[in-house]
Amino acid sequence: MSVRNRKDTRNFFLFSGISIFGFLAFYVYPIFRTIFLSFTNTSIMDPLHDFVGWKNFKRAILYDDVFHLALKNTFKYAIFVAALKLALALLAAMLLNNKIRGIGIFRAIFFLPFIIPTFAVSYVFRFFFHPANGLVNQMLKKVGVEGIGWYADSKTAMITLVISSLWGFGVPMLIFLAALQQVPKELYEVANLDGATRWQQFRVITFPAISAVFLFNVILSTVDSLKSFDLAFLMGHGEGYPANSTLLYSVYLFNQAFRNPWSLGYASALALIFFVVLLVLTAINFGLGRLYVKNEN
Amino acid sequence: MTKKSRPVTLFLYISLIGLSITLLLPLLSLILTSFKTFDESVGVYRWIPKQFNFKNYRDVFALENFHYWTYLRNTLTIFVFKAIGTILTCTLTAYGLIRFDVKYRKILFTVLLSVILLPGELLAIPMYQIYLSVGWFDTYYPLVTACFFATDVFMIFMFRQFFMSIPKELFEAAETDGASEFKIYWKILMPLSRPAIMTCLILYFTGTYNDLYGPLLYISTPTKWTMAQGIKSIEDIFNLGPRDYIVPWNLVSAATLLSLIPVLILFAFAQRQFMDSMARTGIKG
Numbered sequence: 001m002s003v004r005n006r007k008d009t010r011n012f013f014l015f016s017g018i019s020i021f022g023f024l025a026f027y028v029y030p031i032f033r034t035i036f037l038s039f040t041n042t043s044i045m046d047p048l049h050d051f052v053g054w055k056n057f058k059r060a061i062l063y064d065d066v067f068h069l070a071l072k073n074t075f076k077y078a079i080f081v082a083a084l085k086l087a088l089a090l091l092a093a094m095l096l097n098n099k100i101r102g103i104g105i106f107r108a109i110f111f112l113p114f115i116i117p118t119f120a121v122s123y124v125f126r127f128f129f130h131p132a133n134g135l136v137n138q139m140l141k142k143v144g145v146e147g148i149g150w151y152a153d154s155k156t157a158m159i160t161l162v163i164s165s166l167w168g169f170g171v172p173m174l175i176f177l178a179a180l181q182q183v184p185k186e187l188y189e190v191a192n193l194d195g196a197t198r199w200q201q202f203r204v205i206t207f208p209a210i211s212a213v214f215l216f217n218v219i220l221s222t223v224d225s226l227k228s229f230d231l232a233f234l235m236g237h238g239e240g241y242p243a244n245s246t247l248l249y250s251v252y253l254f255n256q257a258f259r260n261p262w263s264l265g266y267a268s269a270l271a272l273i274f275f276v277v278l279l280v281l282t283a284i285n286f287g288l289g290r291l292y293v294k295n296e297n
Numbered sequence: 298m299t300k301k302s303r304p305v306t307l308f309l310y311i312s313l314i315g316l317s318i319t320l321l322l323p324l325l326s327l328i329l330t331s332f333k334t335f336d337e338s339v340g341v342y343r344w345i346p347k348q349f350n351f352k353n354y355r356d357v358f359a360l361e362n363f364h365y366w367t368y369l370r371n372t373l374t375i376f377v378f379k380a381i382g383t384i385l386t387c388t389l390t391a392y393g394l395i396r397f398d399v400k401y402r403k404i405l406f407t408v409l410l411s412v413i414l415l416p417g418e419l420l421a422i423p424m425y426q427i428y429l430s431v432g433w434f435d436t437y438y439p440l441v442t443a444c445f446f447a448t449d450v451f452m453i454f455m456f457r458q459f460f461m462s463i464p465k466e467l468f469e470a471a472e473t474d475g476a477s478e479f480k481i482y483w484k485i486l487m488p489l490s491r492p493a494i495m496t497c498l499i500l501y502f503t504g505t506y507n508d509l510y511g512p513l514l515y516i517s518t519p520t521k522w523t524m525a526q527g528i529k530s531i532e533d534i535f536n537l538g539p540r541d542y543i544v545p546w547n548l549v550s551a552a553t554l555l556s557l558i559p560v561l562i563l564f565a566f567a568q569r570q571f572m573d574s575m576a577r578t579g580i581k582g
Binding site: 108 | 326341390509510
């Protein structure tokens with residue numbers, strides 16, 4: 001027995017050992033290093049760092065106006081994108097959850113935008129919303145409305161970014177669809193006999209049945225939209241163009257850490273603050289989830 | 298679902314078609330623009346080009362500072378190494394986790410899973426410093442190295458789930474026949490895992506193809522760029538005037554559409570598996 005045990009232990013480390021090394025080298029070390037760096041003024045130009053105590057955190061929280069703006073932009077962006085994306089995904093999933101002819105084609109079409117790489121999406125929408133000759137402004141002109149600046153105007157750039165981000169709602173949609181297909185059909189038949197309206201059916205049958213998946217999607221979309229980088233980076237030319245109006249947190253952090261002046265210490269503090277924000281928001285989502293999730297298992 | 302009355306079905310079709318058109322419009326507009334002349338593409342918007350010609354596509358390949366095939370080759374190179382590393386090390390780890398009954402395995406699995414919550418920014422800065430200090434800037438090593446150390450916890454999770462669905466008796470029978478553990482892994486488990494490996498390949502292909510953050514950090518020489526970097530910079534090549542106002546949309550559209558071809562081919566051939574894989578990525582968190 002103990003021979004077997006010893007053999008098992010040896011084999012276990014032979015097979016799974018690599019992940020322990022990977023975990024220590026690529027997760028544990030970087031986290032402690034980031035915490036360490038956040039209390040220094042390290043930069044790529046000046047790797048001989050000094051300890052500066054809480055200075056980086058103070059600078060970010062008390063004085064850095066651009067950081068405050070980026071944080072505000074990120075919240076605005078995340079709230080709208082998460083809420084609208086979820087609504088759209090649920091609506092699309094409910095439409096797709098019907099056995100009618102050609103439903104497979106519609107599912108593929110609804111999913112298609114998601115597979116378009118972000119670097120292409122940014123051109124699609126910059127062309128679509130182009131202030132001078134984009135399709136949207138031309139259509140507005142036809143109905144007699146003066147075109148707006150969309151992404152070229154700091155007042156409307158954020159809205160344009162939000163709309164463009166909504167395009168790929170494919171993943172939450174598929175998750176909702178899988179959950180909807182699990183709801184027993186007999187429930188609806190009974191409800192139909194009782195003469196329940198569609199809204200009542202949704203409130204009493206559908207929503208409670210998918211509430212756990214709903215919470216899951218809420219958490220996922222919130223975290224995803226708070227972390228999103230690519231589209232904002234591309235549409236804002238890497239600098240939150242125009243006039244920082246689309247500068248998201250992740251873009252600001254990127255520019256602080258990996259572009260001139262490569263202030264790794266300060267960026268580490270920003271990353272830690274961001275992590276705390278993510279944790280708090282996820283905890284809030286869990287708390288809110290308690291109010292509506294009907295737990296059956 | 299129960300049989301639907303006619304008005305309900307009609308309503309469903311109208312909604313489905315309406316949403317489909319909204320989603321396809323931007324793409325359609327891009328496709329049509331790729332056939333326009335420069336003047337048409339920057340002038341007053343018209344849906345249909347006066348003449349469909351493929352000149353823009355030829356021009357894109359002829360551009361001096363845009364190298365489609367190079368970008369595609371670079372991206373595929375990175376993809377192949379990432380996929381090989383992840384599939385090898387994550388299946389090994391997952392096999393160890395399901396096969397050997399040692400007391401640490403539950404702890405190890407839980408600890409590994411906990412990192413799913415960590416945002417990438419928290420890890421990127423120290424790694425950047427390390428990779429720069431060992432002189433790996435402007436190479437692909439920083440993009441692929443981590444994959445060879447089973448760092449994709451979600452893949453470990455996915456492979457583990459898949460392996461648990463394989464009957465244990467299969468491994469035990471092979472063991473009685475005197476097969477070594479590595480032989481069981483390689484000759485029995487891996488051939489059976491084709492669907493899971495396929496899922497991993499699809500996710501890694503789209504992931505690598507999409508990735509902008511990594512290449513932006515580490516790759517600077519234009520001939521080493523990935524497709525994401527190449528397409529991102531195509532408007533800079535022309536540099537025709539103030540930002541956003543004079544972009545040669547006909548060429549940009551053609552180049553953008555060319556960049557979509559690999560993903561669209563994959564989607565066309567493995568649509569079902571593609572969507573299943575993506576839906577499961579959602580679980581990634």
